[in-house]
Amino acid sequence: MHGLIMDRALRIIDILRHAKRNFPKVEIISETLEGFRHRYTYADAYARTARLAGALTRLGAQPGDRIGTLAFNTYRHFELYFATAGSGTVCHTINPRLFTEQLVYIINHAEDRWLFVDVCFTGLIESIAPQLNTIEAIVFLADRQHMPTTTLPNVLCYEELLDDEADDFDWLDIDERTASGLCYTSGTTGHPKGALYSNRGIVLHSMAFGAPDCISLSMRDVIMPVVPMFHVNAWGSPFAAPMFGARLVLPGPKMLDGPTLHSLINEEGVTVSLGVPTIWMALMQYLRDNGGDLEPMDRAIIGGSACPPALMDAFRGYGVRVRHAWGMTETSPLGVLNTPRPEFTDWPVERQREMDTRTGHGVFGMEMKIVDENNNELPWDGEKFGALKVRGPWVCSSYYKGEHSSAFDEPGWFATGDVATIDSYGFVQITDRTKDLIKSGGEWISSIDLENVAVGFDGVAEAAVISIGHPKWGERPLLVVVPEPGATIDKTALLEHYHDKVAKWWIPDAVEFVDEIPHTATGKISKLRLRERFKDYRWS
Ligand code: ADP
Numbered sequence: 099m100h101g102l103i104m105d106r107a108l109r110i111i112d113i114l115r116h117a118k119r120n121f122p123k124v125e126i127i128s129e130t131l132e133g134f135r136h137r138y139t140y141a142d143a144y145a146r147t148a149r150l151a152g153a154l155t156r157l158g159a160q161p162g163d164r165i166g167t168l169a170f171n172t173y174r175h176f177e178l179y180f181a182t183a184g185s186g187t188v189c190h191t192i193n194p195r196l197f198t199e200q201l202v203y204i205i206n207h208a209e210d211r212w213l214f215v216d217v218c219f220t221g222l223i224e225s226i227a228p229q230l231n232t233i234e235a236i237v238f239l240a241d242r243q244h245m246p247t248t249t250l251p252n253v254l255c256y257e258e259l260l261d262d263e264a265d266d267f268d269w270l271d272i273d274e275r276t277a278s279g280l281c282y283t284s285g286t287t288g289h290p291k292g293a294l295y296s297n298r299g300i301v302l303h304s305m306a307f308g309a310p311d312c313i314s315l316s317m318r319d320v321i322m323p324v325v326p327m328f329h330v331n332a333w334g335s336p337f338a339a340p341m342f343g344a345r346l347v348l349p350g351p352k353m354l355d356g357p358t359l360h361s362l363i364n365e366e367g368v369t370v371s372l373g374v375p376t377i378w379m380a381l382m383q384y385l386r387d388n389g390g391d392l393e394p395m396d397r398a399i400i401g402g403s404a405c406p407p408a409l410m411d412a413f414r415g416y417g418v419r420v421r422h423a424w425g426m427t428e429t430s431p432l433g434v435l436n437t438p439r440p441e442f443t444d445w446p447v448e449r450q451r452e453m454d455t456r457t458g459h460g461v462f463g464m465e466m467k468i469v470d471e472n473n474n475e476l477p478w479d480g481e482k483f484g485a486l487k488v489r490g491p492w493v494c495s496s497y498y499k500g501e502h503s504s505a506f507d508e509p510g511w512f513a514t515g516d517v518a519t520i521d522s523y524g525f526v527q528i529t530d531r532t533k534d535l536i537k538s539g540g541e542w543i544s545s546i547d548l549e550n551v552a553v554g555f556d557g558v559a560e561a562a563v564i565s566i567g568h569p570k571w572g573e574r575p576l577l578v579v580v581p582e583p584g585a586t587i588d589k590t591a592l593l594e595h596y597h598d599k600v601a602k603w604w605i606p607d608a609v610e611f612v613d614e615i616p617h618t619a620t621g622k623i624s625k626l627r628l629r630e631r632f633k634d635y636r637w638s
Contacts, residue, residue, distance in 0.1 A: 356384025
């Protein structure tokens, strides 16, 4: 017997309709490429989103069509998120920092019909345009006055498209499973693969995002994603903010700019912000060099790669709570998030701090298990580590166009490629990516743990640990360090710093200093390129 409850579909456009009715005056603030700070309300955003949906229809967009974006976090990108979902089309967010071959590959693979592009990427588009097979026109996210001079054929102006349309749109009555967004993972092996999101998945993800022991978003919050809207929907914040009535602050092209982030936090009263450790380390460096505070900020959500405890301490010094989080492109991305349990309050501070560094606990909707090499489930005892598998209503069921991947070998589960422990409280600790673990004498060493210790040493700006072949042990850890400007680091002292922090046999065998560590297109350390650089390294 079915319950007698309305079968009302979960649709992304209804989030914005909700914001327009309930929070019409709440603002979205964006740093723009034009160089000024733009502000308007959810009511304005709704009207312009409707105009954009009208423009897409006039261009000839059909349900299911893919519409590419190469753009920073601004209000126009926000409008694209909702206009595509509401018109049954798919917003394919493209990372402009990818290598050009990858860009060409994913645009052709997705068969995008239009590209909506920030003016600063004109040169990039010009350079790849001859290789793009399906693009009918490039729409520049600008008004007529700011349109670029370009050799590209079929160029349109975003604001002119909107000018010709009405402030409301007859939103499509779509099935909630209809695809809404597409984001390719960087792909460490083979071609990038597409994660295809759905209306239902995104709405459920947004509800979980705002829950009290998750990001705990409310009308009293001002949220600033310093994670790009071209990478996993800025972790879902542009959808969750209008759902919960929070003000949304978008840093535009100024994601890595300490002064801008600092002024946005203080002038706009940002209470919660999200980003990868690299971004926050840059902000901390700025504060150390220039002074200032983070007065309005209550919490920083840090994920994408392991958050070093030293960074948590630095935030604590400014009165900001850090919430460590883990997720993936394939999980929309929210997977686990660390909010302390009430039982921890009576524990000694040191133990509480240690718990804060754990990756986090599950949220309802995200089921997890850890398994051994024979796919047998391992206990949640905080000791045994195994391959982490997840399932849930916002986890990919396969890659776009059904591309094969062993990650989906076990029906109904997604193998994350990460190795983790889970303790009796359900707190997950990501030990490493499977391919980054170091196998020394048959035992595993976590590169993340070793990096965290190094970053806590005075004068270390950034650190990465990679495995190097060893005649006796099979593999041993090499520590690669970028010193802070002007710092001199004593190698022996740095290695001694490990003594009371990790098992003796975990301590790296050597330290190499470099000016720069390579990063991936999403700002994480690229172990792949680092291993490539040190492939001829020999232990002395
Ligand atoms: P990519 O970096 O390949 O573009 P994702 O953004 O999907 O792809 O990265 C997901 C991966 O990032 C996870 O599988 C995990 O290895 C790593 N990661 C994310 N958050 C954390 C965290 N808090 N601690 C450690 N690793 C993390």
